[in-house]
Amino acid sequence: MHLERTRANWVGFSTIVVKEIRRILRIWVQTVVPPVIQMTLYFLIFGSVIGSRVGKMNGYDYMTYIAPGLIMMSVITNSYTNVVSSFFGAKFSRYVEELMISPLANASILLGYMAGGMFRGLLVGAIVTLVAALFTNLPIAHPWVIVTTALLTSAMFSVGGFLNALFAKKFDDVTIIPTFVLTPLVYLGGVFYSIALLPPIWQHVTRVDPLLYMIDTLRYGFLGVSDIALTEAYAIMVGFLVLLFALALWLLRRGTGLKS
């Protein structure tokens, strides 16, 4: 019986994953192309045009220095946006009820949407990495750090998007968090600069921003230079992921944002 349920939950989980991946690939012009164009412009303007006048940062060309931050920015925003738009769409058009009436475990639903978000985040991240390789000679210092950081971050922001979708009541609510929370945190998380350049007090303030740890760890994976200790960064990433995942599961079980 237990095995049967586990197998059924696996089938349900893979159904959501396949559905999500097909959706992302079917509307690739909306899901994949815009972030790639946006990042290409960042490379052109900040990297090539302005970057050539900035000089070295932590021993690297400015273009090379900002590349990991821009890759991480793509992973974060695309993982988040994918889940929030897909799950809120299901909620708004009520086809989330297909899942709610089914015997599928809440964890399978959450993991299914997370996998969709991670797929898009990592896909766009990989393409942006290729774009970066066209502009600069990007080294790969620690491949496993790159892989684990990208996985943890995309998982974390996929759950974040899921939570946003649970609470969202209208389409405006879907854009509020990315615009007013996510974007400032990404920009202040050291995408375009090393926090060592900030006055000491602002260095401490910046450390409250969880995105700093992800951006910095990915930069360490590519360049081998970092402002933050690796263990501290991983502890924060894993901690946030576990916390957000548990919160999302609890809310799903209560039916928050789904059941009246």
Next chain:
Amino acid sequence: MANTNAQPALRIENLRKTYRGGIEALRGVSIEVARGEFFALLGPNGAGKTTLIGIVASLVNKSAGSIHVFGKNADEDPAGVRSQIGLVPQEVNFNLWERVIDIIVNQAGYYGIPRREALERSERYLHQLDLWKYRNTNARALSGGFKRRLMVARALVHNPPLLILDEPTAGVDIELRRSMWVFLQQLNAEGVTIILTTHYLEEAESLCRKIAIIQHGRISEQGDMHELLESLRMETFVLDLARPLSETPPLEDFALRRIDDATLELDMCRGQNINDAFAQLSAAGVQVRSLRNKSNRLEEIFMRLVEEERNASRTHAS
């Protein structure tokens, strides 16, 4: 462990639902539906039918009470209960941008049915509901009637022993409604327990053997269909209007439907006074020119014409 074969298909005990804001939608509802039954749940708009169905199908949180489906407690084994139920909701609730076949196959997946088997089952139900030719069509392109058929096919893909339909024929044409009746009767004959809510009393009368009437969140009548109809003397009146109307005027305690610009249908239960309805209509500025009992003769004539037309085209084609 309880002998599930001896248990009723659905047993609801003292079910209560109070929405945020204090609205009491259900005030202690108890219903028992036997296995293999064709059960009608009737009641005016806002009586609590959809809330009741929503709670049974896990779409709405209950405030109190218990639900057992084939002996399984919904609180103790929610997944076990959900796997026994197929739901056809009142409103369209599938992704309109997905293909018909994908909607069915995905739903099967959510019930743990592997893709290969899901495709076989989908083909069977899409054929049975005359949707196979639309399998690769985006759902948004389907007509209203076919959208309802799609929801029936989706609800059946995991072969549930209990099928709940919330006004499955609302707004569909007579031919489609009749074909849906035949299909549901076949399913019931195969052993599927069916619970149906409908505003079409003739639909409930011709399909269902047992009935419960819900009003203001309470079961006001429950029992054998024929006995109840006899005692209820529920009637439907057709009101011809003196002036055309673009919207259905809101009537308290009466089920009123707008058929067209100049016609309304009014359901009346035992104990209700037609003067109350007329007073409310008059207050809403609606002027009634004439009143008559509803009969199904026009439907019969229409169906006969449709059948004759279909037979003629078949003869012509062969």
